[in-house]
Amino acid sequence: MSKEAAKERSVIIQKEMIASLFKELGTVKETGKKVVYTFVPGNISELILSFDMLPVYPELNALQSGMRKKSEGYIREAEQHGHSEDVCTYVKCDVGMMLNGNIGPTGEKIPNPDLLLLSYTGCFTFLKWFETLERLYPGVPVALLHTPYQEAHKITPEMTAYMVKQLKEEVIPKMEQVSGNKYDEEKLKSILRNSSKVEDYIVKIFDTTKHRPSPIDAYFAGVYYIGPINSGFRGTPEAVDYYAELYKEILTRIEKKLGPITPEGEMEEERFRLVVEGPPNWTHFREFWKLFYDMGAVIVASSYTKVGGVYDMGFRVNPDKPLESLAEYCMNCYTNLNLQQRVDLLSKCITDYHADGFLVNSIKSCNSFSAGQLMMMQQLERKLEIPTGFIESDLVDPRYFSYSNIKNRLESFFQMLEQRKMILNRP
């Protein structure tokens, strides 16, 4: 982040947290700690932590590789090993990284998995991804946690019971076996108590965008803010401290009427407020972000920051019902919501945060996000009469990021918003 951002204490805390996790991962041989590979959506990291195991998230490694300009080589390598052009680029990047010695973002080797925890939340590719990992790490046990899709717009007691049964009969026994520790429900409850605090902070933090100017960017900076909850820290005291600090800093910004921090310092004039659907592009993250802040566009809400858990509609973990809570948390993930629920959620964001426009960044290789985006966009346009824009890029394949195409479309989109403001504000 920028010099200005580096002054923020929360940034330093987060860096230390991530560094400590990778350090721990780098010393598992000495400490004997077991390693669980799992996914961000529906990551039941509290359960992993309760067994004293360490989580590894292949998508996070892939996005880090994308940001460090390593993904293109990894993807090519995976393609040479038979993965087609149309396969999710997170998968190919991850496979390529493993084929190249599994060196993580800090330069240290990421340890091999002791358990593959396949939490399946709305992304079919996850199944195929872990089948590939199973072949790459023969003999490593796989625990499948199937999350039922919210087809009927709600979570029924049967769905929760189905998931709790899987946790009890499939996931927990495998974790006990791998870690050598017994399931400790009291420990899980105490971790979840922290999670509940963190969840409250997350909601408060992302709700600050209702201010004008918005003190934060809920997409480009938002992806940093969700870092700790999505990388295994959700139930830790460190996470509670981090979010408390972050929230305090944001409140100060609000008091001083400051706009969001960008890599080039503070955004001075807020001209457009947007809600963005879809993940960002990681290979050109800075350039992509710059296209927005240069135009005075701030993202007041994004669906992507809800990928590791949706708390806007009131869901919080209940430490007294730990397994039920974990089940409901998984079922509430953004990509596990049906399309109508996603439209309702986005609609709420657009209205609550007074957005001027709605933008979709459609990801070439991400089915779980891209399916239905056009339908959602059209519904929002008609329902809220809000101008909408559509751009296309990819997660970590730089070959699909066309700067000029994206710039051209964004310029048109911003001019469209400006023209609308000008004409509608006429007396």
Next chain:
Amino acid sequence: MKKYFLGIDLGSTTSKAIIIDDNDRIIGRGITNTRANYTVATEIARLEAIYNARFSLLKMKLEDEIEHKPEYKRYIKDVESVFQYLQFKRRLDRLNVQFRDTIEETFRDEKKEKISGFVDRIVREIGPVILDEYLNGNLGQKNQFFRDIVSEKYNKEVNALPGAFFESMMLVYDKSITHVENELTEYDFRELVHQSMELLNEKYAFMDDFTPDETGVGFDSEMNLLKGNYKQIYDSLKGHITFIANLDIHITNMVGTGYGRALLPFPEKSIRSEILCHAFGAHAVFPGTRTVLDIGGQDTKAIQADSHGLVTSFYMNDRCAAGCGRYLGYIADEFNISLNELGPLAVEATNEVNICSTCTVFAAAEIRELLNVGQKRSDILAGLHRAIVMRAMSLLARSGGVRNEFTFTGGVARNQAVLKYVSELVLQNYGKDIKINVHTDSIFMGALGGAMFARRS
């Protein structure tokens, strides 16, 4: 002083300019092919729009006389055609000089002499043929660019030469035309328009010697009124033409758009997205417009607008040129015909062939295969036109479908086969009540929108 506003649309294939007055009335149009030097392309389009505006203002000035005297109308039309020829001639003279330089730089000895002789002969032959086409034909109305006109004639002449010289002759042409196209040839409107009138007088004087055929085919009533009367018409119009030639057409404000807009020598506030300009232009011409389909050279845009002409959403093709004007250009090359001939040939189809390839490059391979198995050219062309329209339909669907009224813009809207399929498929998919609008100035909609923004800012 009257105020005029300029809109420039720097597209991937053509650069367009539109001049409007303060009532949003179009008074000048200019168009040229986009070339490496964008400033030159823009300048040519702008100057052409200003020349065209002078002729429009002349016609507006003489509106009452023209209504009662069709020979006036004919005379002005003829002056405009000769004016275009004289511009062409200046460029051809410049090209000829460049031919000499290229030959001098590229060839030696006997080969140089041979090539030089061939080029001389070609230039000598092209000049009068083109003059005749402007003066007695309708080349002026065809909207063909200098490069297209010259290359068509040059290629024809080269094909008649011994095959051994083909490569060298084409090398001379390619090297020279690129050079000439990227520099600006300036004209003095007054000088050129007076020369045009002199040339016309010669034409009409020569026609006095003929006995008119008033009995049937080929009878031209305007010409009949003109030829015995031209001196008097010349005397009455000369003053008006001089007045128009001296008129200061003051451009109060201008706006640039199109894919090359960022490269236009305009201040940032005078640059607008082509999405907004196309929607605004289309909405100005057809105020009921809610959905716009614009098929340009390299991109196809589906735009949804509200009742104010404000864009609510848009969708553009990405990564693939199939479904754009370039696809048609490529196909025309494959068939070795001009772009203008594509549409008319395709509508003659009796048995439309199904084209599977959505890729421009693969479509060419498919064409060859189909020609091999004996499919008719018109049937294949019909299939190709349908294929590009199918791409546009998919884009429209993704942008939110077609709402009433539907306006089709961009250079490709001039192609009658594309128009036929667009109309068919829109009505079929979105209901027979959809009103479909296409304007004769469809290619200028972006520039028009730009000019209208210029007037309002």
